[in-house]
Every structure is written in C-alpha cells, then in structure tokens.
Amino acid sequence: MSNHANTPETFADKVRSIPGGEHLEMCYACGTCVSKCMIQQKVEQEYNPRRLIRMVMMGMEEEAYENPTTWLCSACDLCYPACPQQIHISGVIGAVKDLAVEKGYTSPLETVSVNETLCSGCGICVMVCPYEAPHLIEKVVNGVNDRFSEVDINKCMGCGICVASCPTGAIARDGVSNPDIMKQIPRSVTKTDAPSMMVFICDWCLRADDDLAILESYPENIKTIHIPCSGRIDPQLALLSLRSGISGVLVCGCQPGECHYQRGTDVADCKMSILDRMFGQMDLADGRVRFVQIGTQDRGRIRKEIDQMLEHLTSLQEVC
Amino acid sequence: MVDAARHPNVEIRAYTEVERVEGFVGNFKVQLREKAKYVLADRCNGCGECAKACPIEVPNYFEMDLAPRKAAYVPMSQAVPLIYNIDMDACIHCYKCVDACGKLEAIDFAMEDKLVWEDVGAIILATGYSHFDPSLIPEYGYGRFPNVITAMEMERLNNSAGPTAGNLVRPGDNTNPKRMAFINCVGSRDKRFYPWCSNFCCMYSIKNAVLLKQMYPDSDITIYYMDIRTPSKGYEEFYDRAREMGVHFIQGRPSLITEDEATGNLFVHSEDVSLGKVIEHEYDMVMLNQAAIPQLDQNIMSQLTNASQSPGGWFMEYHPKLRPMDSPTDGVFLAGACQGPKDIPNSVAQGSAAAARAGRILHSDRWDIEPIVAHVWEDRCVSADGKKCGICAQACPYGSIIYEQGKAAEVVTAKCHGCGGCVAECPHNAITQLHYTDAQLLAQIHALLADKPEEKIVAFRCHWCSYGGADLAGTSHFEYTANERGLRVMCSARMDPDFIYEAFKLGAGGVLYSGCHPQDCHYITGQIVGATRADRLKRAFDKMEMTEGRFRIEWISAAEGDKYARVLNEMQDVLDNMPKEELMAEIEKLRPTMDKRSRRLREVPGVEAAYQFSEKMGKIIVKEIIV
Numbered sequence: 001m002s003n004h005a006n007t008p009e010t011f012a013d014k015v016r017s018i019p020g021g022e023h024l025e026m027c028y029a030c031g032t033c034v035s036k037c038m039i040q041q042k043v044e045q046e047y048n049p050r051r052l053i054r055m056v057m058m059g060m061e062e063e064a065y066e067n068p069t070t071w072l073c074s075a076c077d078l079c080y081p082a083c084p085q086q087i088h089i090s091g092v093i094g095a096v097k098d099l100a101v102e103k104g105y106t107s108p109l110e111t112v113s114v115n116e117t118l119c120s121g122c123g124i125c126v127m128v129c130p131y132e133a134p135h136l137i138e139k140v141v142n143g144v145n146d147r148f149s150e151v152d153i154n155k156c157m158g159c160g161i162c163v164a165s166c167p168t169g170a171i172a173r174d175g176v177s178n179p180d181i182m183k184q185i186p187r188s189v190t191k192t193d194a195p196s197m198m199v200f201i202c203d204w205c206l207r208a209d210d211d212l213a214i215l216e217s218y219p220e221n222i223k224t225i226h227i228p229c230s231g232r233i234d235p236q237l238a239l240l241s242l243r244s245g246i247s248g249v250l251v252c253g254c255q256p257g258e259c260h261y262q263r264g265t266d267v268a269d270c271k272m273s274i275l276d277r278m279f280g281q282m283d284l285a286d287g288r289v290r291f292v293q294i295g296t297q298d299r300g301r302i303r304k305e306i307d308q309m310l311e312h313l314t315s316l317q318e319v320c
Numbered sequence: 321m322v323d324a325a326r327h328p329n330v331e332i333r334a335y336t337e338v339e340r341v342e343g344f345v346g347n348f349k350v351q352l353r354e355k356a357k358y359v360l361a362d363r364c365n366g367c368g369e370c371a372k373a374c375p376i377e378v379p380n381y382f383e384m385d386l387a388p389r390k391a392a393y394v395p396m397s398q399a400v401p402l403i404y405n406i407d408m409d410a411c412i413h414c415y416k417c418v419d420a421c422g423k424l425e426a427i428d429f430a431m432e433d434k435l436v437w438e439d440v441g442a443i444i445l446a447t448g449y450s451h452f453d454p455s456l457i458p459e460y461g462y463g464r465f466p467n468v469i470t471a472m473e474m475e476r477l478n479n480s481a482g483p484t485a486g487n488l489v490r491p492g493d494n495t496n497p498k499r500m501a502f503i504n505c506v507g508s509r510d511k512r513f514y515p516w517c518s519n520f521c522c523m524y525s526i527k528n529a530v531l532l533k534q535m536y537p538d539s540d541i542t543i544y545y546m547d548i549r550t551p552s553k554g555y556e557e558f559y560d561r562a563r564e565m566g567v568h569f570i571q572g573r574p575s576l577i578t579e580d581e582a583t584g585n586l587f588v589h590s591e592d593v594s595l596g597k598v599i600e601h602e603y604d605m606v607m608l609n610q611a612a613i614p615q616l617d618q619n620i621m622s623q624l625t626n627a628s629q630s631p632g633g634w635f636m637e638y639h640p641k642l643r644p645m646d647s648p649t650d651g652v653f654l655a656g657a658c659q660g661p662k663d664i665p666n667s668v669a670q671g672s673a674a675a676a677r678a679g680r681i682l683h684s685d686r687w688d689i690e691p692i693v694a695h696v697w698e699d700r701c702v703s704a705d706g707k708k709c710g711i712c713a714q715a716c717p718y719g720s721i722i723y724e725q726g727k728a729a730e731v732v733t734a735k736c737h738g739c740g741g742c743v744a745e746c747p748h749n750a751i752t753q754l755h756y757t758d759a760q761l762l763a764q765i766h767a768l769l770a771d772k773p774e775e776k777i778v779a780f781r782c783h784w785c786s787y788g789g790a791d792l793a794g795t796s797h798f799e800y801t802a803n804e805r806g807l808r809v810m811c812s813a814r815m816d817p818d819f820i821y822e823a824f825k826l827g828a829g830g831v832l833y834s835g836c837h838p839q840d841c842h843y844i845t846g847q848i849v850g851a852t853r854a855d856r857l858k859r860a861f862d863k864m865e866m867t868e869g870r871f872r873i874e875w876i877s878a879a880e881g882d883k884y885a886r887v888l889n890e891m892q893d894v895l896d897n898m899p900k901e902e903l904m905a906e907i908e909k910l911r912p913t914m915d916k917r918s919r920r921l922r923e924v925p926g927v928e929a930a931y932q933f934s935e936k937m938g939k940i941i942v943k944e945i946i947v
Contacts, residue, residue, distance in 0.1 A: 035574065086511040299587065
C-alpha cells in the first residue's frame with residue numbers, strides 16, 4: 001500500500017480495494033493453490049491463480065482480464081484453507097473478474113440459458129444457484145405481465161444444479177440438458193447373469209489419472225455418465241435407468257466442503273436422501289441406488305465403491 | 321557432555337526441574353525439584369542389568385516411538401550421567417530389577433522427590449525447541465499414511481544406533497525405499513500455524529539427501545521447497561554438492577499427498593513453479609520437515625525467571641543485534657534455540673557467549689547498573705498507612721517492586737531498569753526516578769515554554785525509539801517545524817499526565833506523546849503502560865473539547881524519521897490553521913482545568929526539595945548496589 005497519496009492508483013490497488021482482493025501482496029508463489037485446484041489438470045493448461053496474482057501485482061491489466069484463470073475459478077475455496085499466507089485467492093480472482101466485467105469483458109464459459117416459453121417464474125433456480133446467477137425479472141409478453149428467470153452469464157459457472165432442479169425443464173445448457181443425458185441411458189437392457197450398473201460421476205471428484213482409468217477398465221455392463229457436478233443429478237435420471245432394466249445406480253460426488261461448485265454435493269445429498277426415503281416408504285430401499293462422496297485424498301476409493309456395489313447387486317440377483 | 325560431567329566446576333543435575341526462582345542478578349535463589357529416579361545415583365554403575373530383567377516395554381520417546389524401551393531405562397545410550405531410571409507410570413512392581421541389581425543395591429523404591437534450594441549468581445536458559453505436529457495438516461496425511469514420516473523419525477531410521485541399526489526402511493512394510501520426497505516448510509512460513517522460517521530445515525533436508533545419496537547411490541530423492549535458504553558459510557556450496565549428486569529440487573509447496581492402498585506408495589501433488597504445471601509424482605516414502613516451535617512449557621520457564629517471550633513464544637533477547645544472548649532480566653541469559661530457531665554453529669556460538677556473559681557476573685564483586693533507578697519515598701507511600709494500592713508493582717515490567725500492604729513499596733534496585741513506569745503511575749507521587757525526577761522534567765518543561773509557549777509543540781520522546789526517530793529526521797535532513805521542542809524520557813511509561821497538564825497549563829500550542837511501537841518496547845511492556853495512559857489522556861482532552869490534533873499520540877520507531885517529521889508538520893498545520901485569537905482563547909479556557917489537574921505535582925513537599933532529595937538519594941542507592 002502506498003503511503004503517498006498522489007501516486008496513481010495501480011491495478012493492484014484497484015483489486016485490493018474490492019472486498020476479497022486484500023492481502024494479495026503476501027503471495028510468495030509457493031504454488032499450493034495451483035496444485036490444490038483441479039482446473040489446470042482437467043480443463044485448461046493455462047489456468048494458474050499464482051500467475052494471475054503476479055499479473056495483478058505487476059499491473060498487467062489486459063492480460064489478467066483475458067487470462068482464463070479470471071473466468072474459470074468457481075470459488076470452491078479448496079485453496080484458501082491450504083494457502084500458507086492466508087490469501088483468499090478466489091476473492092482476488094473474483095475482484096479481477098468484477099473489474100473485467102466493468103471493462104466490458106464477458107465470460108467465455110458455456111452458460112445456461114432460459115427457455116422463456118417453458119419458464120414459470122417459480123424462482124427455484126434462484127434459490128439453488130451457488131453463484132446468484134439467475135434472478136427473476138418481470139416482462140410483458142403478449143400483453144401479459146409475467147415473471148421469468150434471467151441468467152447473468154458472467155456469474156454462471158455452468159454447473160447445472162439449476163438444470164436438475166427446474167421443474168419445467170426451462171433452464172439448460174448444451175451437453176447437460178435433460179435430453180442430452182437421457183440419450184446416454186440405454187432404452188432397455190437385456191438381462192444377463194452379471195448385474196449391470198450405471199455410474200453417474202461428477203467431473204471433479206476423481207483427482208488422479210489412474211482413478212479415471214479405473215472407470216474405463218470396467219466391462220460394458222458398467223456404464224459411466226459424466227456430469228459436471230453431482231448437483232446436476234436428477235433423481236428421475238436414476239429412476240429412468242432402473243426402468244430401462246439396469247440393476248443399480250451409483251452417484252459419485254465430492255466430499256462436502258470440497259465441491260467444485262460450492263454446494264452441489266450437498267444439493268445432491270439432499271435429493272438422493274429424499275429418493276431413498278421414498279423408496280423406504282414403498283418398501284423398495286434395497287441399496288439399488290447409492291450416493292457416495294469421494295474426497296480428494298480418497299485415491300482408489302472409486303474401485304472399492306463400484307466393486308462393493310457390484311457385489312451387492314449380485315447378491316440381490318441371487319435372491320431373485 | 322562427558323567433558324562437562326568431568327569438569328570440576330560443572331555439576332549436572334539430570335532429571336531435575338526448576339520450581340522457583342527468587343532474588344536478582346548475582347544473588348539468585350533457585351528451588352529445584354530433584355525427581356525420584358528410584359535408583360541411587362552414587363551406587364548405580366550403569367550396567368543395565370535392571371533393564372534386561374525388566375519385563376515391561378513402553379514406546380521409546382528418544383527413538384520417536386519407533387522402538388520400545390523398558391520401564392527401567394536410560395533415555396539414550398550416550399546419556400550423561402549414565403544412571404538408570406525407573407518409570408513409575410509403567411512399572412508393575414515385580415522387583416525383578418532389584419534382584420538383577422543384586423549386591424549393588426542401587427534400586428530404592430522408597431525414593432521421593434526432593435526439593436532443594438541453591439544459590440546461583442547467573443542463570444542460562446538453554447531449554448531448546450519443540451517440533452510442529454504435522455498431523456495438524458490433514459492434506460499431508462501424517463499419522464494416516466504409514467510411509468509419511470517426520471524429519472526426526474528419518475533421523476532415527478538413518479542412525480546406526482537407531483531402531484533399525486541404520487538400515488533405512490519405510491515403516492509401512494519394512495522395505496527399503498528407493499524414491500523419496502522431502503517436503504520443506506511443514507508448519508513454518510505458514511500463517512495458519514507458525515509464520516517464521518525455521519532457519520535450519522533447508523540445510524537439514526539437504527544434509528539428509530546427501531547422506532542418503534551417499535549410502536544408497538541409486539535412490540531417487542526430491543526436495544520440494546518454497547525457497548532454499550542457505551545463508552551461512554559453506555552452506556551454498558553444500559547445496560551445490562547436493563545438486564551435483566543428483567538430488568532433485570522442485571520449487572513448489574505440495575498441496576496434497578495421496579496413498580495407493582495396495583502398494584503403500586505415495587503421490588505428491590504440487591505445482592512445479594518453474595514450469596507453471598501441476599505435477600504428480602509417485603514415491604515410496606515422504607519425509608516432512610516440521611517447523612521448529614517453542615517448547616510447549618516455555619511460558620512456565622518464562623514466568624519463573626521473568627525472561628519475557630517474543631510474540632511467537634520464544635524467549636526475548638535484550639536487544640536483537642547488540643545483546644542477543646541476554647534476556648531482559650539481568651543475570652538471566654539465553655543460549656540456543658530457546659531464543660529462536662537456530663542451527664548447531666549458531667547455538668554453540670550463543671552458548672559460549674552466554675557462558676562468557678554469565679562468567680562476568682560470577683567474577684565480579686560488584687555489578688554496575690544504570691543509575692536511573694526508581695526509589696520510593698516511604699513517607700508518601702499510602703501502602704505504609706495500610707491502604708490498598710500496589711499500582712507501581714503492576715506497572716513494573718521486571719517485577720522489581722515488592723508490594724505488601726502495611727509496608728511501603730520497596731524497589732529492588734538491582735532489578736530496576738529505569739523505565740519510570742511506576743513513577744508516572746503512582747497516584748501519590750511517592751516514587752521518583754533518579755536523573756528523571758519530576759523536578760528535573762518540570763524544570764525542562766518550564767524552560768522549553770519560557771517564550772511564546774502558544775507557538776511551541778512539546779514532543780515527549782522515549783529514549784529508545786522516538787528520540788532515535790527524531791535524530792534520524794535530523795540526520796536525514798527531513799524538514800520539520802522549528803517550533804518543536806523535544807523532551808527525552810527513558811520510556812513512554814515515564815510520561816506522567818501531570819507533565820502534559822503542566823505543559824498545557826503553561827500555554828503550549830501542542831503536545832506530542834510518542835514512544836516505541838508496542839512490539840519494540842525496550843522495557844518489555846513499558847509502552848503498554850504508556851499507551852493506556854495516553855488513551856485516557858486523549859479521552860479527557862476530547863471531553864474538554866480541545867482542538868483535535870493539539871494533543872497527539874504517535875508510536876515512532878528509530879527508523880521512522882520521515883514519520884516523525886510528518887507528524888510534527890501535521891501538528892504545525894493544525895496550529896497554523898487556527899486563528900491566533902481562537903488558540904489563545906482555548907488555552908485560556910483550559911488553563912484553570914489544567915492548573916487544577918497538575919496541582920498535585922506541587923503537593924509533593926516542594927519541587928525545590930525534590931532537587932535536593934534526588935542528590936541525597938543518589939548516594940544511598942549507590943551504597944545499596946555495592947551491597
């Protein structure tokens with residue numbers, strides 16, 4: 001912080017003045033945040049919070065606004081508790097993003113959009129969104145004053161929690177809309193001796209490459225569907241899978257507190273436990289549908305979970 | 321250690337704790353608790369038969385719990401004195417050790433702790449340091465993953481006298497690890513735990529790497545670091561040698577360690593900062609270099625010896641550059657890592673220095689101290705009349721005032737450092753500080769404000785910081801107002817409210833109350849005493865509706881000459897921006913209040929008499945010191 005009042009405000013000063021952007025000068029470039037975050041591994045090679053902080057300190061304004069780090073951070077705050085200098089990194093990135101939006105930059109991410117003919121203006125998406133991206137607006141359509149949801153594309157991170165929660169299917173984005181996922185569920189499965197299984201897996205809960213390799217090592221009867229966040233899971237998708245003749249459904253999300261989209265895993269937990277209770281009331285709760293939360297340190301747990309589930313399903317088949 | 325034990329002038333009291341410390345430099349009385357060893361020191365010859373006979377095994381603390389020890393044990397094989405000890409918490413009273421000891425009859429189960437008093441001239445604190453517990457960082461998995469070990473465990477595993485006889489095996493499956501990662505700064509340089517650099521860990525991990533590379537040339541060793549710090553002679557060359565030997569250095573603080581359950585191998589996730597890429601490497605074993613932290617009971621020793629602690633918990637030195645081996649209490653010295661993380665050469669240097677400092681005391685018949693000590697006027701102390709007070713004793717950072725109701729407070733002159741906090745705090749003006757008496761300081765204030773007082777700014781400066789700041793402002797040629805009139809006292813704690821009232825009564829335009837920053841105070845907590853009082857004064861002046869900025873409190877270090885100049889210029893601006901009539905009116909308005917408040921000073925039986933008294937007292941005090 002400059003003691004001299006007459007020096008011009010630097011880029012770093014601007015970022016610092018936004019709540020959350022403080023303490024960025026404390027960064028000593030240890031790289032903890034970069035390796036704690038999974039974006040560089042999974043999505044974008046150029047992603048690097050440490051470098052963004054450096055850019056801010058060096059006054060590289062344009063580069064910072066154009067850097068993918070500014071736009072890709074989903075503020076999961078996995079890095080914040082690990083930062084030895086206690087810098088709220090997602091706060092700094094958020095501050096840079098605010099400045100970028102002010103300057104007229106827009107998010108390059110693929111975001112959700114609202115189909116206004118289907119939207120009933122119920123506001124559920126507003127409640128579930130971790131980023132306050134959707135909000136309700138009033139608009140006159142065909143002479144009738146009506147409420148609609150509208151999405152701020154600079155805030156939306158594309159997690160799809162709202163897609164799973166929308167009762168009318170009005171909100172969607174390419175790749176994770178209901179039809180897109182339903183397409184991947186087979187219409188009908190021929191019954192064989194080996195149980196078949198559907199694994200819905202969140203894009204972020206498996207850190208290591210060999211964990212991902214485990215998923216691909218299973219035979220045909222174990223089918224994997226990737227979803228951006230376990231919060232995207234709609235219990236109907238699980239029911240649909242069972243209807244098509246699949247023996248069991250496993251939904252994998254991150255551990256609470258480690259969700260890439262802040263609270264997607266909690267939303268999924270809530271939905272899946274409601275489904276479980278419904279099954280219980282109908283006397284169907286036999287462990288065919290299971291939700292597991294896998295932490296960043298649970299290397300190899302996915303194999304254990306799938307094997308355990310398979311064993312359970314085999315024992316169920318024998319009973320039948 | 322053996323040399324020390326053989327020296328005729330060195331007595332080692334092992335398994336003994338300090339219970340109380342009384343007295344002052346040259347005349348300490350120390351109470352020691354000689355804990356019961358249940359083995360008679362004069363009979364035990366260290367043969368170890370008792371340990372062989374003992375059927376009880378407990379974890380061995382010295383071996384980092386990697387090996388067992390018996391209930392009859394010595395802490396380590398090189399222990400001096402080599403006298404066995406029976407761990408009563410583990411002992412089952414089978415008395416097999418008594419039989420094994422046989423004719424020596426060295427074991428005595430009836431032994432009890434003994435309390436003894438010793439007279440000592442000086443005390444050296446060399447209590448060492450402790451280690452950070454890495455299980456507090458869950459992402460490193462220490463305690464969950466057996467092959468994640470600490471540096472201290474590595475030290476034992478790698479030691480030919482250790483539990484594995486020097487055969488390096490990993491604890492998970494007792495196989496020899498080939499690929500090893502060392503992680504530096506575990507818990508240190510980390511604001512979540514300990515913010516300091518632990519000083520020796522870089523060299524320590526390089527040492528281990530070089531050692532292992534020599535023993536197992538085919539091993540693959542990687543050191544993860546944030547910065548490699550090799551600031552002593554020969555250290556950088558050693559670092560180079562490690563690189564030449566093929567030790568890998570990766571800049572990047574690992575954020576996560578995961579384990580492959582089947583093999584027990586570990587995956588270290590980190591960024592390679594040089595590449596800007598996230599990397600994940602597989603290792604057989606990971607060693608964590610923990611932070612060095614103060615002993616967990618360091619505060620107990622601090623209270624016993626009145627050796628104050630720095631904010632982190634280490635013992636505080638008298639002066640970081642000029643007297644790094646002295647504690648602020650005279651006659652108490654510091655050696656080694658109890659004062660701050662230190663490697664062996666530095667610890668040895670400090671230990672030798674501390675011994676030399678202590679030797680000075682032991683060889684002196686008399687001990688010179690600064691003559692600026694406090695003295696109580698017994699006839700004025702209300703405690704002598706049976707009233708409750710003790711304010712002076714509370715203000716003293718050195719515990720040098722003995723307060724007992726019914727008796728006048730007494731200053732232990734040898735302990736007094738002359739901050740003057742008690743003098744300013746005493747509500748009855750019953751204490752004076754030689755060479756900084758009320759009379760002397762008042763005379764100075766009168767002299768400073770003799771001419772056109774409304775234009776003057778009286779700056780009370782503490783000797784150690786703000787006086788140095790003013791000095792620096794002068795030598796650096798920072799321009800500041802010529803109306804400043806400086807007045808030096810030893811500490812902001814000495815700045816009596818009466819002086820400030822007196823200055824305003826005399827019509828001073830402004831008063832600056834300045835001293836050290838809280839953490840820099842030369843008198844441990846003197847600044848806090850001064851700051852509390854200054855805040856009280858500020859509130860009182862606000863109530864009197866004094867113009868904002870005429871009375872100012874600023875903490876200025878000796879390096880902040882620019883700040884000193886800036887503060888005074890700002891105060892001058894306040895006076896300049898005030899029309900003269902308005903200022904005069906305010907001074908006149910406040911004069912009666914100030915007069916009333918400073919009147920107490922003159923109740924002291926004649927300020928004139930104080931002059932003579934201080935002269936007389938000076939002689940008495942000198943006599944006391946010679947005693």
